[in-house]
Amino acid sequence: MSGLRSFLARRLLLGALQTVAVVLLVFALTEALPGDAAVALAGDQPDPARIAAIRETMHLDRPTHERLADWATGLLHGDLGTSLTSGRPVGQYIADGFGPTLLLATLTVALLVPIGFGLGVLAARHEGRLADRLISSATLAVYAVPEFALGVLLVTVLALQLGWLPPTAVGYGTDLLGHPAALVLPVLVLLSRPVCSLSRLVRAGMIDALASPYVAQARRYGISGTRIRYAHALPNALAPAAQQLARTIDWLLCGVIVVEALYVIPGLGTVLLNAVAERDVPVVQGLAVVFGVLTVVLNLGADLVAHGLAPRAGAAA
């Protein structure tokens, strides 16, 4: 069991290092501003009062290491700083946008897992035949398409030409659950890329596993095909797929930003894009830390699950 323990220790250490690095990277953002950060951030309204206010809010008159220490301690206490444009705490921005994004992500993951695994197992069972060729070609094609292009075409056809669904979520605010029709297109678009990659991965893993000696041996024992598929082959096919699920989180995050912009959903992605447009650095930093740490933690979790499912695969930490 020492192998497992050292793997755990190494993987946890890497996770901790990545978290620290994310925090440092995000902090370095203000240092990357050319010239006087306060003047650069004031941008279009360079009046002295605003510059002074920015300098005050971001404590720019203090040395870098003190600001880093302050910011990091604030993060540990859940204090993410204050917005430059509105003076509201960043935590409040995140709390406002959290609901819609969480709803979108939960719905997407809840649908992604059964659809992705289902399609993958289906294709692997019919390897080389029509069903497999159709699924493989379709997933390969859709997987490369940017969400915004797919989304806007779906809106044009399904919402504007056929009138089946509302084109955007404008006017529904954060009460999206009350208007399920407005959620169909965003979730569909969010699913498009992850479903493709996941099902391709499950298919490849299942084909490998079904061709392995232990499956042949199980067949010789006369174990039923269903039991071999789901009790013996699938867990081994799951290990690479579990890691892909974490990669999918990265995509979901990119996807959420695009989809929220496209369908005008007031979630974290919209908050981030607005902050980027207004160069509201503290809000961008706060969101980046939340997103970054979330990605690190989910990747860590997926690696541990993958390791538990198939220790032989030896996830490289």
Place this chain on the structure above:
Amino acid sequence: MTKPWTARFALGISVVAVPLVLALLGPLLVGEPGARTASFTVGDGHWLGTDFVGRDVWQQVLHGGRPVVLTALAATTLSYLVALPVGLVGALTHRRWLEELLMRPLDVLLAVPSLLLILLAATVLSPGPVGLALLVALVNVPDAARLVRAAATEAAARPAVEALRMQGETWWSMAVGYVGRSMLRTLAADAGTRLTGVLYLVATAAFLGVGVAPDAADWAVMVDRNRTGLSVQPWAVAVPALLIVALTMGTNLLFDAALANNRRSDRGRGRGTKLPDATRTAHNPAGSEARP
């Protein structure tokens, strides 16, 4: 050269042909820009109508493919220009600290979602097209360097390298002459995947307004800016969106078909099939999407 392969190859070529020809030759075919008219009109001498500031949509479409394709190609090339030396040195050096110094920071960078990194940089730097290419290249470097290192480590462990070393070959001729050459196939496979991913990132960033002027002639920008008139003038959005879909889909289908062909000829010769698999499994969990 069996039938399904040629069919898929042909499909890929025919899907990618229209957007690629438009992107590369479009700017040469376009005439003088006409006077601006009312925005979001249909017909009236404009084949695809007018856009949000009253420009001819067809002319914008002819202009708008080149930035997407060129930025993506530049970013892919740039990421390899950095990743190749880093990965090769990381794999072939005997100094452990140098390897750690080169590769560990990349592990850390892999943890940050790519679009987030681009948006972060865009907040403070307001990049132009060149800046966007650099950013997209940067977020691709960690993954590409890891792949190069994995492929090079495998090639460097072969007996042939030991033989070369005993013959007193220089480090350079071993690294470039033998190891570099044996990695070409893996790199070609990866380049296809990477170009698809880069096209995705470049188009998505442009759609979100990173690295482009707000009224730029760029398919992704056209989709974004003309969305307001979607119900009156859908062509200004649908045509560039379809072209982007065809471009990304076709690129992916084409490279996959070419790789399937590669794999098949590999199997025919009975060697080399192991390399891509070995590099994939040596891949980081957060590495690029596996291509089964």
